[in-house]
Amino acid sequence: MTDFKRFSGGETFGRYVVESLLGEGGMGEVYRALDTRLGRKIALKVLRKDADLSEDAWAEESSRMLREARAAAALSHAGIVAIYDVGELDGTAFIAMEIAEGEPLRALVGGDAPDARKIQILHDVARALAAAHKAGLVHRDVKPENIVVSAAGTVKVLDFGIARGLDRETDPGARTLEVEPAESLFHGTPAYTAPEQLTGEALDARSDQFGWGVVAHELFEGELPFRADKGPAVLLSSILADEPKPMTRAPEGIRALVQRALAKDPADRFPSMTALADELALLSIEDDPSPEPPSPPNPPGKASSPAARVFALVAGLAALVAFVWFAVRREKPPVVALVSPVASAAAPAGTAITDLPLPTTDKPEALVAYREGVQAVRDASWSTARLAFDRARKADPSLALAHLRYAMVAIDSDDLDPSREAYRVAFLLRSSLGERDHALLDALEPFLQRDPPDLTEMRRRVTELSARYPGDAELVYWRFFPFVHHTPAEVLTLTERCLVLDDRYADCWQTQARALLALGRTEDARRALDRCVEIAPTAGDCMFDRATVEILSGRCVGLEEVARNWIAREPDLGRAHGYLASALYGQGRENAAVRAVVEVATQKLRVSGFQVEALTLDFGFAAGTGDFESALQAGQQTSTVGDIDHGAGPTAKQIFLLLELGRTADAGRIASDFLARQTASLRSSVEGCIVDPDPLFYAVAHRAGLISAEDRAAHRDAWIQRCADQGDAASAWYAAYALPAITPDDAREALAALPRFTVRPEDAPFYRAHYAAALRGKVRFLAGEMDAALPDLVQASNHCAMLMDPVGYLQNQHRIGVARETRGEKDLACAAYRTVLSRWGAAKDSITARDVARRAKALGCEPRRGP
Numbered sequence: 001m002t003d004f005k006r007f008s009g010g011e012t013f014g015r016y017v018v019e020s021l022l023g024e025g026g027m028g029e030v031y032r033a034l035d036t037r038l039g040r041k042i043a044l045k046v047l048r049k050d051a052d053l054s055e056d057a058w059a060e061e062s063s064r065m066l067r068e069a070r071a072a073a074a075l076s077h078a079g080i081v082a083i084y085d086v087g088e089l090d091g092t093a094f095i096a097m098e099i100a101e102g103e104p105l106r107a108l109v110g111g112d113a114p115d116a117r118k119i120q121i122l123h124d125v126a127r128a129l130a131a132a133h134k135a136g137l138v139h140r141d142v143k144p145e146n147i148v149v150s151a152a153g154t155v156k157v158l159d160f161g162i163a164r165g166l167d168r169e170t171d172p173g174a175r176t177l178e179v180e181p182a183e184s185l186f187h188g189t190p191a192y193t194a195p196e197q198l199t200g201e202a203l204d205a206r207s208d209q210f211g212w213g214v215v216a217h218e219l220f221e222g223e224l225p226f227r228a229d230k231g232p233a234v235l236l237s238s239i240l241a242d243e244p245k246p247m248t249r250a251p252e253g254i255r256a257l258v259q260r261a262l263a264k265d266p267a268d269r270f271p272s273m274t275a276l277a278d279e280l281a282l283l284s285i286e287d288d289p290s291p292e293p294p295s296p297p298n299p300p301g302k303a304s305s306p307a308a309r310v311f312a313l314v315a316g317l318a319a320l321v322a323f324v325w326f327a328v329r330r331e332k333p334p335v336v337a338l339v340s341p342v343a344s345a346a347a348p349a350g351t352a353i354t355d356l357p358l359p360t361t362d363k364p365e366a367l368v369a370y371r372e373g374v375q376a377v378r379d380a381s382w383s384t385a386r387l388a389f390d391r392a393r394k395a396d397p398s399l400a401l402a403h404l405r406y407a408m409v410a411i412d413s414d415d416l417d418p419s420r421e422a423y424r425v426a427f428l429l430r431s432s433l434g435e436r437d438h439a440l441l442d443a444l445e446p447f448l449q450r451d452p453p454d455l456t457e458m459r460r461r462v463t464e465l466s467a468r469y470p471g472d473a474e475l476v477y478w479r480f481f482p483f484v485h486h487t488p489a490e491v492l493t494l495t496e497r498c499l500v501l502d503d504r505y506a507d508c509w510q511t512q513a514r515a516l517l518a519l520g521r522t523e524d525a526r527r528a529l530d531r532c533v534e535i536a537p538t539a540g541d542c543m544f545d546r547a548t549v550e551i552l553s554g555r556c557v558g559l560e561e562v563a564r565n566w567i568a569r570e571p572d573l574g575r576a577h578g579y580l581a582s583a584l585y586g587q588g589r590e591n592a593a594v595r596a597v598v599e600v601a602t603q604k605l606r607v608s609g610f611q612v613e614a615l616t617l618d619f620g621f622a623a624g625t626g627d628f629e630s631a632l633q634a635g636q637q638t639s640t641v642g643d644i645d646h647g648a649g650p651t652a653k654q655i656f657l658l659l660e661l662g663r664t665a666d667a668g669r670i671a672s673d674f675l676a677r678q679t680a681s682l683r684s685s686v687e688g689c690i691v692d693p694d695p696l697f698y699a700v701a702h703r704a705g706l707i708s709a710e711d712r713a714a715h716r717d718a719w720i721q722r723c724a725d726q727g728d729a730a731s732a733w734y735a736a737y738a739l740p741a742i743t744p745d746d747a748r749e750a751l752a753a754l755p756r757f758t759v760r761p762e763d764a765p766f767y768r769a770h771y772a773a774a775l776r777g778k779v780r781f782l783a784g785e786m787d788a789a790l791p792d793l794v795q796a797s798n799h800c801a802m803l804m805d806p807v808g809y810l811q812n813q814h815r816i817g818v819a820r821e822t823r824g825e826k827d828l829a830c831a832a833y834r835t836v837l838s839r840w841g842a843a844k845d846s847i848t849a850r851d852v853a854r855r856a857k858a859l860g861c862e863p864r865r866g867p
Contacts, residue, residue, distance in 0.1 A: 007031055007046075014089045016044050016096065032099065035084070040560065042084060043100070047093040062093040069095045079128030081156050082558050098557050100158055102150035105215070109144055110222020114825050115251050119280065121147075122216050122254075124155035126277035129212065132157075133205040133273055135523045140203075142211030143192045144218065154554075190232060191224055195240050195264050206266040209273060213244075213261030220250035225262060240264075254280075350501030353378050353474040357434060359401040366395035370402055377409065377474075379536035380506035383608070385409045393422070400429035404441055407448065423448045436472070439465050443478075456726060473502035480511060488518035506536040513545055522549070540570060547579050552770060556586035556800040574604030578617050586800040588838070591625050594803075612638055616650060616804070623657055624806030626843035631657060648674070652693040655700055656807050659742065661845045668704020671697040689723035690731035690768055699740035731772075733757035738775035747782035770796050774812055786819040793819060810836050814848045821859060830861035 006029060007018040016033040019041075023030045028048040035042050047065055069086040085096040105121065125147055132139060139146075139157070146158045194210035196203050217225040225244035228235045244262045247255045257279055263269045270276040354374055361367055373388030386409045392402035403426035410419040423444065430438055443461035446454035459479075466475040476498040480491075495512035498505055509532035516525035526549070532542035543566045550558035560583035566576040581597040598621045605614040615634050622631035635654030651674045658667035675697050695716050702712040716736050723732035737750035777792030793816045802809045817832035833856040840849040 013044065013046070013092075013094070016042070018044065022099075033096075035096065040557070041099055042096045043081075043098065045095040045097065062088065065095075066093050079124050079155050079157055080131060081158050082555065084561065098156075100148040100150075100156040102148045102154070102156070105144040105147040105149055105219065108149065109218050110220075113827075114823065115220075115254075116823060117825055117828065118219050119251075119254060121149060121155050122212070122219065123277060123280045125157060125215070126212060126273055126280055128155070128157040129205075129208050130273035130277055131522065133208070134520070138203065138205050139208050139211070140197065141189055141192070142208050142215060143189050144215055147215070190236055190239075191226070191228060193239070194266070196266060198236055198239060204266065205273060206269045209261045209269050209276060210263075210266075212273075212276070213258050216254065216258045216261070217244060217247060217250075220254065221245070221247055222249070225258075350473055351469075351471045352502040352505065356436075356472075356474070359399055360432075361396045361399050363396040363399075366392045366399055366402065369395060370399070370405075373402075373405060373409075377405075377507075378502075378505060380510055380532065380541045381536070382409045382541075393425075398429060398432070400426050400432045401437055403429065404433070404437065408444070411448070420448050436469060439468070440475075440478075471501055473498055473505050473508070476501060477505065477507055488515040491515035492519065504535045506532045506542060509535070510542050510545055513542075517549065525549070537569070540566070540573060540575070543569070544575070551579075551582070551800045552798075554798045554800055556583045559583040559586070559800050572604055572608075574601045574606075574608055574610065575613070577601035577604060578613070581617065581621070582801060582803040585621075585624060585803040594625075595621065612650065616653075619650065619653060620803040620806055623653075624803055624810075624839060626840045626846070626849075628657060628661060628843065628845060648693050652696055653805070653807065655696065659700070660807055660811070660847060662847055664700075665704050668701050668706050671700040671704075672706045675701065689726070689728040690734045691771065692719075692735050693739065695719055695736045696740045703742075730758055731768075734772060734775050738779050741779050741782060744782050744784065747779045750779045751783055770799055774808060777812070777815065781815045781819065786822045789815065790819045790823075806839070810839055811848050814852050817852065817855065821855065826859060826861075830856065830859060833859075833861055 006021075007013065009018060009020055011018045013033070015036050017036060019032045019034060021029060022032050022043060028046050031044045031046070033042055033044040034040075047062055066086055066088065069083060081100050082098040083095060084098070085094075087094060108118070108121075125142075129139060129142065141159060142157075148156045148158060150156075190198070192211040192214045194203065194207040197207050214225060223245070224235075226235060226238035226242055228238075244259070247258060250258070257276065261269055261276060270279070356374075358367065359370065361370075369388045369392035373385045373392060376382070376385035376388055386406065389402050389406040389409060393399055393406055396402070403422045407419045407422035407426060410416075410422065423441075426433075426441060427445075427449075430441055433441060443458060443465050446457040446461065462475070462478050466472065466479055469475055476494060479494060492512060492515040495508050495515060498508035499512065502508070509528050513525040513528035513532070516522075516528060526546075529542050529546050533546075536542070543562070547559055547562045547566065550556070550562055559579060563576055563580035563583055566573070567580065570576060577597055578601040581594055581601055584594045584597060598617055602614040602617050605611075605617070615638050618634040619631050622628070622634060632654060635650055635657070638650035638654075651670060655667045655671055658664075658670070698707065698712045698715045701707045702709060720729070720732045720736055723729050733750070733754060733756075737746075737753050741747050741750050773792040774796035777789045777796055780786075780789035781793065793812055797809065797812055797816060813832045813835045817829045817836070820826075820829035820832060833852045836849060836852045837856065840846050841853070843849050
């Protein structure tokens, strides 16, 4: 083994080009470097050889670091620095990881940052550590130097280099967890080390809780909680024997939490980091936290458990379509909510879709295409299946089952008419269908052939059909449709049943991953998605959900990596290029670089027939860079593409942009035109009442003086009743009152109506969490309830889909800035204002940009820097 040599700028290490030294410590150096394969900047950590270590000890140290780094690489959390690569090159162990931009928390220790900001930072650190613990890792070196805070307030926990894994089946913070055996070598920073770690006793995740408590004490008080004035020996003795120093500068509410975290006996600390974070969350939104944490608002008799509060935070990690009408649509229905299965005493023998009887035809090419389509359905490749079934029905126009299956896979395309027409042909040829497929045809009729579609009746028929054929995996899958009104636990139960029947059904693995994400089981979800890709390498929908995790956790760098890997698998897939554009925009890359990717994405989408998706991306880039006229042109084109159902989302986006520009009359005209065209169309409303923009169109038309207040109110009441009839009354408030709210009077009316709907954050469908939070935050902001609005506004901004809804995102940043400003949080307010100005600073027609520019100037914010 050669002695370790420090790298200089320009030197190469494998595929990495070193640029500069970022820092060094006892285990090695960290460099800023360029990953030449993926073209991104990374932090490169290399392990330095200690001359005092024997070769065996050095080999063990390298092996340990690489082993635990690989375990840490599985972590996926917005508050944890992502690890991209680990390995050994020329005898040197290394880790390639995300660069954490910002300054170490050490810079804020004992400073005059607002208490609310400090509490929020500590809350974010606790959540990040909780995520690590759920993945089976204990950090063991929690200290201010390993926590970085960006100018925008983003918190990153660094350096899992000495983390240890836990072999456990339960929450690693719980009392029943498996503990880690003692080690011969001590690791960590003594001042932040738990007593059991100092004495070499078995340790578990609660050791990180002690380190967190030391950091919290030091952040507020400016000094360590134990004696450090007479050298290391006295410090270690104080940690083992002394009570922590009293906290005098921290708010009362935080003191008890820190005191408990610093308990000598792990059993006296919080049962888990999640439990600590839940308690902290009750303080993090208050200007002056009180000793008794306030109870969250709940209806009488509806207690809120920590699990419910956690669910509201993690629920958004489920699907990019959280923004629904503002997102690039999928090639197939977003499978995210299910009907609970009928209990069965014994599991029936499973039948995969590929094992179902084949149709009879004298056209061999039709049968070959049909087989290909069925396999593609099982592989979650619905676009491939649609093309295959189309070939089959053209090769043999009398093949009823090919027409039926085409109708099923085309059910959520840009234009529903081909699906409806294929269904009608299958119905005319139904005498050739077998008993099972004839019943399936009948079950789909309420959705595809009624005006308006009767979703309740369709669900009832599919449930009955599944009960008749309990071993049929495909029928269990179709009970997922129409993806609303059900809890993640119900989703999980039914996907487990589906996978018992067919463990190679990619769609069921994908849907199970979404349920697991909503339940906070991120690593289990990742494994489910990995299994999906393993059994069906062409299953783009599973890659879609891998991207989704990065998008809705705000990890734009991670999204870029997933998108590039997806493009490597499917270079002609426009959707993957669209996600790459979103990742670059979210990272603040130059407009020219983003535009180049957008042009590739839209070209590929159009070639594939996805016109609305292409126009959506065109609209997003233009609106997100202040080119409002180009955005409006893209929005107008959608009215001539696809059916009226799929035009609702783009029309809503166009209306919101016009309102942003103060063009209320134009917005009203477009809304009125849409409503007139809607009367002659079948509206499927498969997305559910929470996102249906129908009440928005009536509200905007009324605001423009095109319909009366009475007509608008009558329509809203009728629409709410329809939602109630569909079992979706609770979420109707979002679309009926929150979405159309523009003025303080609108907001007050919405809040006055709120008790009628029993709306609670945790009750929003888990895949709509960000969208619902944005609407709640907007309403409370307009009503002047800044403190109540801020948590929802922040949650709504924690994503990487800005390019899908730039108008909503930048308006939300403006609201965050104003709310922060009213709380005296100048730095955070300026950061939010700079985000708006970096995108819209030159857009003189923007109402939001003008107000932000005025506020930023009055507040003395640093000048904006455009992308």
